[in-house]
Amino acid sequence: MAQTQPVTVVRGPQELFERTVRLFEGTTTSFDCAAKDLATWHNARHHTLRPGVAMRKLYRPSALLDPSLSQHLHTMVERGAGVRITDEDINETIILDRRAIILAGDTSYGMRSYSIITVPEVVHGVLSLFDAAWRAATDLAVFDRDAAELRQLAPRILDHLNAGATDESAARALGLSVRTYRRRVAELMAALGATSRFQAGARAQELGLI
Numbered sequence: 001m002a003q004t005q006p007v008t009v010v011r012g013p014q015e016l017f018e019r020t021v022r023l024f025e026g027t028t029t030s031f032d033c034a035a036k037d038l039a040t041w042h043n044a045r046h047h048t049l050r051p052g053v054a055m056r057k058l059y060r061p062s063a064l065l066d067p068s069l070s071q072h073l074h075t076m077v078e079r080g081a082g083v084r085i086t087d088e089d090i091n092e093t094i095i096l097d098r099r100a101i102i103l104a105g106d107t108s109y110g111m112r113s114y115s116i117i118t119v120p121e122v123v124h125g126v127l128s129l130f131d132a133a134w135r136a137a138t139d140l141a142v143f144d145r146d147a148a149e150l151r152q153l154a155p156r157i158l159d160h161l162n163a164g165a166t167d168e169s170a171a172r173a174l175g176l177s178v179r180t181y182r183r184r185v186a187e188l189m190a191a192l193g194a195t196s197r198f199q200a201g202a203r204a205q206e207l208g209l210i
Helices: 013-025 061-065 067-078 120-136 140-146 148-163 167-174 178-192 197-206
Strands: 007-011 030-035 054-059 082-085 093-096 100-104 113-117
Touching: 007 013, 013 100, 013 113, 030 120, 054 061, 054 067, 054 120, 061 067, 061 082, 061 140, 061 148, 061 178, 067 082, 067 140, 082 140, 093 120, 100 120, 113 120, 148 167, 148 178, 148 197, 167 178, 178 197
Parallel strands: 030 054, 054 082
Antiparallel strands: 007 113, 030 093, 093 100, 100 113
């Protein structure tokens, strides 16, 4: 793998793409990625990895509510990647050859920052966290099967939540009992990582689901 500074901070996806080209091209054994949506690593996804590089992708349940991201994950599985879904909150991370990491930051300064780190002790710590999350996560095929009904209902549930409909009227419109509707709403909130119905609607808008 090509060498870089021990810690480099870049801002915006374009600078990230430009500063990590050689890191991706030099990756020979493994590529691990944790993300919540396609936007975080949009430009990085266009980097080319060598054939034979083992790939693991870890996502939140909300990934399966986004048709484009869900299709991307299934395509990755068809190409031999390991894909799992975790209910736990994750820091959006890329790990290259277990020797370099890219951590996605926030947007406090107007443009998202990314930290590129090659300090062995830091890389080892982040890798340990990723491995633990990976072991506890659910294989995509299993999670996808269990979430099939929720994924089908999600857009309509979100429409009713956004309209401020009562549980009784929403359940009636969906052909569900009120108890089942409330359970589906709770499952949808969990998938979106939301603690309230209002937050669920806001998160769905961020993901482009409504």
